Amino acid sequence: MPPMTDPLERIAALGPVEPYRVKMVEPIKQTSPDERERLLVEAGYNLFRIPAEAVLVDLLTDSGTGAMSHYQWSALMQGDESYAGARSFFRFRDTVREVFGLPEVIPTHQGRAAEHLLFAELLKPGQRVLSNTFFDTTRANVEVAGAFADDLPAVEARDLGSQAPFKGDVDLLRLEAALKDASAGEIVGVVMTVTNNAGGGQPVSLANLRAASALCRRYGVLLILDASRIAENAFFIKEREEGCADRSVAEIVRAMGECADVLTMSAKKDGLVNIGGVLALRDTDLAERIRRRMVVTEGFPTYGGLAGRDMEAIAVGLKEVLDEQYLAHRIGQTRFLAGLLRDLGVPIIEPPGGHGVFVNARVFLPHIPVEQFPGQALAITLYSEGGIRGCEIGSVMFGLGSGHPELVRLAIPRRTYSNAQLGWVATTFAALRDKKSSIRGVRIVEEPPVLRHFTARFELV
Ligand SMILES: Cc1ncc(COP(=O)(O)O)c(C=O)c1O
Numbered sequence: 061m062p063p064m065t066d067p068l069e070r071i072a073a074l075g076p077v078e079p080y081r082v083k084m085v086e087p088i089k090q091t092s093p094d095e096r097e098r099l100l101v102e103a104g105y106n107l108f109r110i111p112a113e114a115v116l117v118d119l120l121t122d123s124g125t126g127a128m129s130h131y132q133w134s135a136l137m138q139g140d141e142s143y144a145g146a147r148s149f150f151r152f153r154d155t156v157r158e159v160f161g162l163p164e165v166i167p168t169h170q171g172r173a174a175e176h177l178l179f180a181e182l183l184k185p186g187q188r189v190l191s192n193t194f195f196d197t198t199r200a201n202v203e204v205a206g207a208f209a210d211d212l213p214a215v216e217a218r219d220l221g222s223q224a225p226f227k228g229d230v231d232l233l234r235l236e237a238a239l240k241d242a243s244a245g246e247i248v249g250v251v252m253t254v255t256n257n258a259g260g261g262q263p264v265s266l267a268n269l270r271a272a273s274a275l276c277r278r279y280g281v282l283l284i285l286d287a288s289r290i291a292e293n294a295f296f297i298k299e300r301e302e303g304c305a306d307r308s309v310a311e312i313v314r315a316m317g318e319c320a321d322v323l324t325m326s327a328k329k330d331g332l333v334n335i336g337g338v339l340a341l342r343d344t345d346l347a348e349r350i351r352r353r354m355v356v357t358e359g360f361p362t363y364g365g366l367a368g369r370d371m372e373a374i375a376v377g378l379k380e381v382l383d384e385q386y387l388a389h390r391i392g393q394t395r396f397l398a399g400l401l402r403d404l405g406v407p408i409i410e411p412p413g414g415h416g417v418f419v420n421a422r423v424f425l426p427h428i429p430v431e432q433f434p435g436q437a438l439a440i441t442l443y444s445e446g447g448i449r450g451c452e453i454g455s456v457m458f459g460l461g462s463g464h465p466e467l468v469r470l471a472i473p474r475r476t477y478s479n480a481q482l483g484w485v486a487t488t489f490a491a492l493r494d495k496k497s498s499i500r501g502v503r504i505v506e507e508p509p510v511l512r513h514f515t516a517r518f519e520l521v
Pocket residue numbers: 123170171172173195197198253255257286288325326327328336337
């Protein structure tokens with residue numbers, strides 16, 4: 061690349077301008093390559109076992125890892141910690157009603173608690189739930205209830221390189237066929253995950269969501285909206301979908317909420333908080349049954365495992381996340397990192413989604429066979445080379461033979477890292493690109509029976 065001499069070009073290369081300024085800092089420890097090598101050996105080459113303090117840029121997840129605003133921090137001080145009927149609950153409830161439009165509101169300690177309460181109450185063994193693509197905890201909660209979870213992703217999602225605008229959509233033809241062929245009561249609901257995390261953070265169009273909702277109503281099944289990243293999804297709709305450019309993100313989010321009979325949300329994403337979840341419903345009777353159930357495991361229905369201050373912070377976060385300047389920067393950061401990697405010749409899932417960049421490790425490291433887990437190999441090397449922690453999403457997570465592409469997800473925490481720190485990620489990839497034939501695959505030497513990616517141990521091949 062020729063050197064950039066034009067100052068404006070150099071400024072543009074710095075990435076999107078932050079719509080916030082920094083008020084408090086958390087120092088990050090620098091580690092040496094030798095130290096990282098030692099930590100990797102001790103961790104059995106599993107990045108979940110590396111102490112976070114020894115990570116320079118932590119892109120393991122965007123869940124609960126973002127920075128709160130000063131409005132949220134000051135809201136914490138207004139937390140009402142009364143056991144029942146706390147003022148903070150009513151603020152939380154009214155905000156959820158206003159933003160999404162569903163009347164029955166239940167706070168939960170995180171997204172999977174909302175999923176667990178819902179599916180434990182709703183499902184009987186042998187029943188089925190369909191989805192554009194289940195997130196893993198959602199799937200697990202369906203299966204724990206003895207039911208089946210089937211993914212029906214849109215055909216466009218299969219081509220990892222295509223620039224189709226809404227690769228998170230559900231396949232409407234297969235959805236209708238499944239609903240038509242099912243016996244009465246066999247299919248209970250359709251989960252629409254927005255954005256589609258397991259599918260690369262790709263958005264769902266409003267037209268697709270509305271069509272899925274209409275099918276659900278026609279066949280008498282519930283449309284369950286997994287709204288964890290609904291504001292990011294709405295931003296893509298505004299940007300890409302015909303007829304939506306003049307609508308505000310808040311209006312689009314509300315329109316998406318109108319499609320849902322039930323809404324679950326991990327507030328650790330678009331709630332802009334470090335902990336919390338939401339379950340919202342239209343059916344008062346179902347909500348009451350869930351409230352009776354939750355007292356046993358989660359807490360009284362007006363706090364659901366959260367402190368009053370947590371509900372205050374979520375109430376502020378749910379409004380703040382609709383700020384289009386915030387969203388432009390958020391999606392802009394993801395695009396910034398994606399653009400740098402693309403220009404370096406690193407293969408990524410296109411177009412980049414909302415919350416992170418997904419690198420195709422199989423294509424980047426063609427000399428490592430799937431049996432030697434190229435995604436894990438790349439994730440390990442990113443850490444040893446640059447102190448960067450990403451997450452393997454491939455055969456370690458889903459099993460060999462799953463057919464899942466071998467990816468490394470670089471999830472970007474909200475309002476947390478500067479563009480220069482994301483630049484460091486790209487610099488590290490540039491160093492790896494030049495010596496990638498020396499990167500070695502791994503084999504598993506120890507693994508638990510379920511969710512092995514969290515605790516398995518590996519060795520280099
Ligand atoms: C789409 C989606 N749904 C549900 C969840 C589960 O939420 P939580 O981690 O708050 O339990 C996640 C978490 O990553 C997610 O990405």
